[in-house]
Each structure stands twice: as C-alpha cells, then as structure tokens.
Amino acid sequence: MSQTQDETFDVVVVGSGAAAFATALGAVDSGLSAVLLESTEKWGGSSAMSGGGMWLPDNPLMRRDGVGDSREEALEYMEESIGEVGRASSRARKEAFVDGVDDFVLTAERHGMTFARATDYPDYYPELPGGKIGRSIECEPFDARRIQALVPTLRMNMPLPLKTDDVWLLARAWSTPDGFARGAQFVLRTLGGLLTGKKLRGIGAGLVSQFAHAVVVEGGVPLRLGSPAEELVVEDGRVVGVRVGGEGGGGVIRARLGVMLAGGGFDHNREMRREYQGVDGFPSGNPGNLGGPIRLAESIGAATELMDDAWWGASLAPVEGGEPSFIVGKRSLPYSLIVDSRGARFANEAESYVDLGHHMLGHDKDGAYWLVLDARYRRRYLRSFALDPKVAKAQREEGIAFSADTLEELSGRLGLDTATFRSTIQRFNGFARSGRDQDFRKGDSAYDRYYGDPTVHPNACLGTIEKGPFSAYKVVIGDLGTKDGVLTDADARALREDGSVIEGLYAAGNNSASVMGRTYPGPGSTIGPAVVFGLRAARHMAGQVMGGHRGRARHATPPAAERG
Known part of the structure; x- marks a missing residue:
C-alpha cells in the first residue's frame, strides 16, 4: 500500500511485538482507531522469537488458583531485587507496573486471548522478601489457522505447541520421570492438534499470534510491513504523527492522541552497541532491532537511560x-x-x-x-x-x-x-x-x-x-535485546531530561528504559512490563478525550498484513 497520502488515526504504533500489540489492544478496547507500523517484512519482533512468558505478579490467574500474592509483596520483592538504579526503576513506575497487571490480563481475556500459569517457575531470586513461585503466565497454544493470511510473514513461525516448561523438561525426557512424562504430554498435545486439523503455535509465536487475532483480525487494526518510521512530526511542541518510509515512502500518518514507540532496542546496531556498551554483542533478538525509534525520540529531546545495559x-x-x-x-x-x-x-x-x-x-x-x-x-x-x-x-x-x-x-x-x-x-x-x-x-x-x-x-x-x-x-x-531507551513515566509518556513530558509521544518494551533496572526479577521480565506499559499508554491516550472514543468506527482494513 502506498503511503503518499496522509492518513489519520487516533493511535499510531511503531513496532509489532508485545508492547506494540498491547497498545493497539488498548486502543481497540477503548474504541479508538490505530495502526501498527513494522519496519521489516516480518511482524512479531523479538516477542515472536521468545519464550513468550510474562512476569505479572499478583495476577488474576494466581487468585483463581488460590495462590497467595499481593500488591505489597510484589512491590517488596521488586524493591529488594531491583532497587532504584535510575529514574526508570522509580517507585512510581514499579507501582504503575504492578497496578496495571489486572487490566492487561482481563482486557486480553475479554478479547479472546487465553492464558496459563507457569505454576512451578520461580522468581529469579525467590528467597528474597516477597519472592514467589508461579508469577509468570503464558498464552495457551494457538491455532494459527485463525490468522492464516498473517502466518507467512510471522517473524518466527515455529510449528509446535510448545509451552514454557516443555523447553527444559524435554531436555531430560529420557533421564527423569517428570521429563519423560512431559515428553509424552507434548507428543499427545502435538498429535491432538494434527488430528483435529489445527496448526498449533506455542511460546512467543503463540503469544503474538493471539495478539494478532485480537487486534488485527477481530479489531480491524492495519498491520503494515516494510513501513519504517523515519521522522516524528511535531507541531507546537506536540508529536502529532510519523513520517513513514519504505517503498511507498514520504507519507505522513497523523495521530490524534499519540504515537507509541515500541519497535525494539538496538541490539543489532553495532555502531550503537560499541558507542554505549563497548561490545559488538551476540544478539538473539529480532534482526530488525536497529535503534531507529530511540534515535527519533532523542532527536526531539527525549531523555534516555540504561543505554549501557542489555538483557x-x-x-x-x-x-x-x-x-x-x-x-x-x-x-x-x-x-x-x-x-x-x-x-x-x-x-x-x-x-x-x-x-x-x-x-x-x-x-x-x-x-x-x-x-x-x-x-x-x-x-x-x-x-x-x-x-x-x-x-x-x-x-x-x-x-x-x-x-x-x-x-x-x-x-x-x-x-x-x-x-x-x-x-x-x-x-x-x-x-x-x-x-x-x-x-x-x-x-x-x-x-x-x-x-x-x-x-x-x-x-x-x-x-x-x-x-x-x-x-x-x-x-x-x-x-536477548537491549534494555535501555527512552525514559518514560508511569503512563509510558516520553520524558525530557528535566522530567517534563513530550506531549503525544509514548514508549514501551525495549524502546524504553526498563522498570527492571539492571536485573531480571522473574521469568518474562521483558514482556511483562512491555504489555502492561503498552496498555497503560493506550488508556492514557483514551483518557485525553472527554466522552471517550468508544463506538467510534475504526479504520476499515482487511485482516492481513499490508506491505508499505
């Protein structure tokens, strides 16, 4: 699709990983129009290549299972394991993360996403005060036939119904009883899918596939591939859109409420890695993570933090x-x-x-x-x-x-x-x-x-x-990617060095400096904050409009990825 004509949406999202999809999901849930802009020819980002787990303390699945957790214990554990090593890991940001967990899980379930707990997976420092076992959740394996038109361009289309525990239990399938049992379960799960004609996808591929079904197929949000953001459009000090490159090139997509930068870190940009980290690195994330969105934010005065660190x-x-x-x-x-x-x-x-x-x-x-x-x-x-x-x-x-x-x-x-x-x-x-x-x-x-x-x-x-x-x-x-980027507040709004807000600009995922500071509290500490702050950003954008946008007709689009 050529981008020679200006278009307008309520929310413009740069990226197509978990943070990007969570922002778009929030827009759909609030009745806002949105568009997803992916710079490469594959969607899903590093999230599609990951284990797909989300560290979400005190989540609804824990309560349904009768597993004890609380806001106070979660925050105590985060303070003990993370501390406050910078503004990104402030108390206010930690509280915003914990307080946003329920909204994400319940909103995602309302739009058809299904989750399971990794019941035996501990926090990474479970002996610390507030530490727990079983705070991480993941998506259930998903039938890729439901997003059939999108499957060929999925970043990693692993055709297996893997779940988190499978990855390590299968490593000892012939040496321990629980490994053998999990191997048998995995075989039965795979055969069950084949016999019913399903094309089950698990872990990261399953997570982004469920997101795509909720946001693109059901929500009608355009997903445009080969559409890199080349410039942030600023008017009267407010970000009001994005100039998009790609084969069409030159078009401006305007945002009534805000632009979300969720296009990954700079793990595959050797120049930036040498500048900030002093290493070339051996990254395992999305090769499209070149740091472009971070540079765009810096060009209009956004502060950055933790630029020397990574996962x-x-x-x-x-x-x-x-x-x-x-x-x-x-x-x-x-x-x-x-x-x-x-x-x-x-x-x-x-x-x-x-x-x-x-x-x-x-x-x-x-x-x-x-x-x-x-x-x-x-x-x-x-x-x-x-x-x-x-x-x-x-x-x-x-x-x-x-x-x-x-x-x-x-x-x-x-x-x-x-x-x-x-x-x-x-x-x-x-x-x-x-x-x-x-x-x-x-x-x-x-x-x-x-x-x-x-x-x-x-x-x-x-x-x-x-x-x-x-x-x-x-x-x-x-x-697994860089963990540094744009400094944001509790609602994922981009901040200047003096702490003032850049109106209309948001960042989440590895485009933003991590609330987890320099550590990794539990399984899914990358994707957990990504989805929570993505949704918080969408809620903040929706809250800007008196009377809301619920019921607004969304931009018509076919339920498949469009080429830029």
Missing part, C-alpha cells in the same frame, strides 16, 4: 553464517561447568542469565569461556545445540567445539592453564560430592534447581566432571 546472558558461539544459541537451563544441569580462558570458574553457572552476563562482562569482556561437559551429560540430556550433524561438524572445524578422552587433553585443546583447570575440576568435584558449592552456591536457590535434575543427589545442579569422553563448547556474551 545479557551466555550464548554458545555461532558457526560462520549461523546464529548464537542463548543458553538458559542447559547450564544448570549437573555434570557441567563453565570456565574462563585460564580454566577457572568465575560465577554460579545456574544463576539468572542477566546476572551471568554481567559477571562475564565484569570478569573478562573479551576472553574465551567454555562450557565443559562430562560424558553423562551427553547421555542423559538433550543437547539441542548439537543435534544438527552439519552444525556439529562446523563447530569442530571452526574451533567452537572440542572433545577429548581426558581432561588433560581437553585442557590442551582449549588452550587453558592446565594446573588451573585441574585444580578447578578437583574443587568442583568435591562440591558435587558434598552437595554444596562453597564458591558460588550453585543449586542453593529454588531458581537454580528449577532447571536442575532432581534425580541427582545431593544437589540437583552439581555432578562430578570425571567420566570421559569430555566435551567443551565455546561460550560468548549474548543477549
């Missing part, structure tokens, strides 16, 4: 032309450890990925790290990163993966200090036998043990490294 973590180094593999649960399993370029441990391998990423950055930003595996790890657990024979061969040829019959031989192949590596292994094995990691406390937290192997005693996350052949895989500093 860090450990990733397996990619083969040439391949993608890094972000590792979460696999590093918590026993019979494994991670060492630095000398052969020493430096952190709790099972800790939250953001913490491990920060420890890697602080320990040796440019050095090599290695995930070392005992033969029992290879026999007992699914190594998804080594399933493809062609990739495994390339890993060996490119010096990313090694194997050896003895630890001494492995040390030599990795270029480690042999004495340091030998001492590390001996000390680690002592911890594994006693069940207590006296250096880094691996396995002490319920979060660590969530990904461990409950059949291994006395510590589900510790197993000796003594049975060959041994394997090692190169580990690099990866991330």
